[in-house]
Amino acid sequence: MTETAPNASGGNPLDQFLCFSVYAAGLAFNRVYKPLLDPYGITYPQYLALVALSSKEGQTVSELGEKLHLESNTLTPLVKRLEAAGLVTRTRDTQDERVVRLGLTVAGSNLAKTALGCVPAEVLAATGMDQAALEELNGNLATLGATLRDFAGR
Amino acid sequence: MTETAPNASGGNPLDQFLCFSVYAAGLAFNRVYKPLLDPYGITYPQYLALVALSSKEGQTVSELGEKLHLESNTLTPLVKRLEAAGLVTRTRDTQDERVVRLGLTVAGSNLAKTALGCVPAEVLAATGMDQAALEELNGNLATLGATLRDFAGR
DNA sequence: TGCGATTAAATCGTGTGCGATTTATATAGA
């Protein structure tokens, strides 16, 4: 829960907890992204996956999972939906048949480029933050996430 | 997406985005909470609901939703699970039968007290942050969340 | 070579979130 200050009189007690601010900000980001991504027919986690897949061809499900901090139980269905949408390719590695290699189709690559061309600017505007504040907050949250994952064992 | 810096060479491109840091920190908090809450038989959102319900007796589903930033489509099933677990009471308001009044049972109240007595301290330790840094980050995230909700229309 | 251990991905069940709709109740105005 991680309290920040003694509970003020009338307010929401949850507002005192960092974990809740993170939780609520995550919900809020999703609500900003939803109408921006709906035209592309993808969800926010799917968008993250496409961006992660853009950086390198032939990544495995595990490699994608390291970038998203997710595992195959979450990623396999997500990636299959992207495959069904014609955005991603899934191929068993011929050297090691346990491994699935992921790639973007032309449509997937184009969608990622197009979305990255407009969506981030709109989200940036929605935050109402300047670049310096944004970078500082991002750095602090990245550190916090890494510390928590380390504590939790992943 | 909200970028913070030009994409560095080898790293994870997602790490440059504030939205992803928030998303990943949320996942990480959940992973820290899970083993701490499992002994009580509740989930993290259920824990938040119990804390919110502790602050006032007889809150409506809508009032709880304002505190958690959720609506009845999410809260009704969650609250029914807490009721089934014997932690929460649900009663139709006699003055206005549309409204459901929520309360904590003795068990629910005790669980909230007990959990608040130990869990936050452990989570605080897991963050590895001091009180000042924690409060600053909490404030920045609360502001960001409010700005994003305002932009999204809730 | 063979067989137990390890690894990668997939599968299954549960609990969120949420858009869209429905149900039930209350309110307002002609």
Next chain:
DNA sequence: TCTATATAAATCGCACACGATTTAATCGCA
């Protein structure tokens, strides 16, 4: 009064997350 409108909660379907397990393939080592 009667009916249209508004409101509170519930319902439904879908897409995550994730613990636990399963399936399939590879590796290690005698």
